[in-house]
Amino acid sequence: MSNGVPSQEEIAARVKALESMLIENGVMTTSMVDRIVDIYENEVGPQLGAKVVAKAWSDPEYRARLLDDATEACKELGISGLQGEDMRVLEDTDSVHHAIVCTLCSCYPWPVLGLPPNWYKEPQYRSRIVREPRKVLAEDFGYDVPESTEIRIWDSSSEMRYWVLPQRPAGTDGWTEDQLAELVTRDSMIGVGPVKEVSAS
């Protein structure tokens, strides 16, 4: 390999070489790859977190259990697992807004949000969100948080996994959990974007 950053072709060849040797070692198989890909492309994603949020918005007792022990409350909905073994939910209010980051690598609550978007894993977000959070939210994500609202950034330095319970938008009285879940975006559970706008009906 050349010095510096390898090309896509160089990385692909290196990965295939390593894969061929791990296959011969009996450590992995092509059907294992297919199964993993199917899980993280089709089964485990932010639609699961959205379901939890919608239930918390609809059911005050569930919301209390979620804030008390997010891991157990998610299990009630059959949601659990790898990289979310120990989760805690951060509840946004009129006066406090939360966002999550992993400045040291890319820790993210996979069971509720799936695999992280690339910007979350890249240096720009990781370096700046702890230092100038309001500016990053406004300038990089177009998400204005008023100066009167405290911003709390949670840096996932341990195996605890944090994610955000956004506020339920006005104008959704009487909505079903399925309707509410449609409003919940991945970015709103990271804390870098709003939930979807409620269209006036």
Next chain:
Amino acid sequence: MNGVFDLGGTDGLGPVVVVDDEPVFRAEWEKPMFTMFPACFRAGYFGVDSFRHGMEKMDPAVYLKAPYYEHWLYSIENHAIAAGAIDPAELDRRTEYYLANPDAPLPEHEQSEELIEFVNAVVPAGATAIRETDKVARFRAGDVVTVTDVSPFGHTRRARYVRGKTGTVVAHHGSFIYPDTAGNGLGEDPEHVYTVKFAAEELWGAGYADPNSSVYFDVWDPYIEFAPEGSTTEGAE
């Protein structure tokens, strides 16, 4: 270690590059690359902490610029070599071969029901890092603490931007695998974990910090000491 991966508070890296409708895997090679993490974890080549430390030892220029899963490749191949599972000369030879013949097939092999069952079991169950310990938790919510200002050479989760800083314990989570031992091949040696709240002004100084913000950072018991008498922190809960 004081590596470039420890990015919190670094300036000058540019705006966040947000891509709409990005696929989960952006290239075919990312799929087997991702799978190697649970596969090699199962094979015992590394634990999560030593896997992270493997990425931290990359060439810093490559770390900052390469596609994300190149970090995983670097760590996993080095751990597989260290475990004696992969011969580095053979890996180089095959890399040259696949570079010249990118469409050449992988070795013929039997599929394994056991590996599929492992995936189906581990994804929903996970692998918790919680471990029991006889050690007594020295701190509790409300305590004002200071992060010790030390710079270990090996793996640690003491980000530079919190070292020497004073904050308030807001939660005690129980005891977990200790990265400073586990990440350096020295065993799990569990320690209590806490979340500490730091006011932005404590981290960045008045005039530079957003006055109405704070950072919550998780520390293991040995990372912190009681702050000197009379220390206070802003915005304690």
